[in-house]
Amino acid sequence: MNSFVDNVNFTFMLITGISVVLLIGITFMMIYFVVKYNRKKSPKAVNIHGNTALEVTWTVIPLILSMGMFYYGWIGYDELSNPPKDAMVVKAIGKMWKWEFEYAGGIKSDTLFAPQSKAVRINITSVDVNHSLYIPALRFKRDAIPNRVNFLWFSADKLGTYDIACAQYCGVSHSKMYTALVVMPEKDFNTWLENQKAKNAPAAAK
Numbered sequence: 001m002n003s004f005v006d007n008v009n010f011t012f013m014l015i016t017g018i019s020v021v022l023l024i025g026i027t028f029m030m031i032y033f034v035v036k037y038n039r040k041k042s043p044k045a046v047n048i049h050g051n052t053a054l055e056v057t058w059t060v061i062p063l064i065l066s067m068g069m070f071y072y073g074w075i076g077y078d079e080l081s082n083p084p085k086d087a088m089v090v091k092a093i094g095k096m097w098k099w100e101f102e103y104a105g106g107i108k109s110d111t112l113f114a115p116q117s118k119a120v121r122i123n124i125t126s127v128d129v130n131h132s133l134y135i136p137a138l139r140f141k142r143d144a145i146p147n148r149v150n151f152l153w154f155s156a157d158k159l160g161t162y163d164i165a166c167a168q169y170c171g172v173s174h175s176k177m178y179t180a181l182v183v184m185p186e187k188d189f190n191t192w193l194e195n196q197k198a199k200n201a202p203a204a205a206k
């Protein structure tokens with residue numbers, strides 16, 4: 001898949017890693033202090049007021065951690081927000097309760113077909129309520145909102161079939177609002193598109 005996937009995986013592991021280290025560290029220190037400073041051993045508490053070194057430390061370390069998380073999150077967001085200019089555009093339309101994909105020339109499909117290793121930009125919208133286009137294998141999800149077009153892009157380099165779900169509760173059959181992304185060799189994709197065009201042509205001529 002594209003580098004976006006690696007970036008999301010890395011960012012996820014980074015944030016999880018930092019959280020686990022903090023959880024273990026804080027829990028350990030809490031237990032340690034409860035034992036060390038219990039009333040029997042230190043009957044009188046001593047108040048400390050002001051410690052510049054400590055204050056600087058607990059400001060600078062969290063700042064570095066949070067800016068690090070922000071930085072990697074930003075890189076991924078930035079990449080996802082800037083599709084290549086030559087990306088193939090596909091419109092994704094959410095409707096209760098299915099997805100519809102529209103290619104150039106008005107070709108429609110309920111499954112998202114994509115050529116391998118080609119940039120595909122998906123313009124996402126909805127004709128009724130809010131939905132959310134979610135493709136876990138590509139690590140992205142974006143809302144489908146009526147009268148508004150959101151977009152995402154990807155370049156999938158592994159052939160295969162991947163789940164597409166609706167990630168925004170949208171009514172009775174929301175849980176059945178599944179379809180698939182099929183990544184196929186570019187040649188096969190072009191053949192499919194030509195076949196669809198041929199199928200549509202007689203209807204359009206009437």
Ligand SMILES: [Cu+2]
Nearest residue numbers: 131166170177
């Ligand atoms: Cu939905």
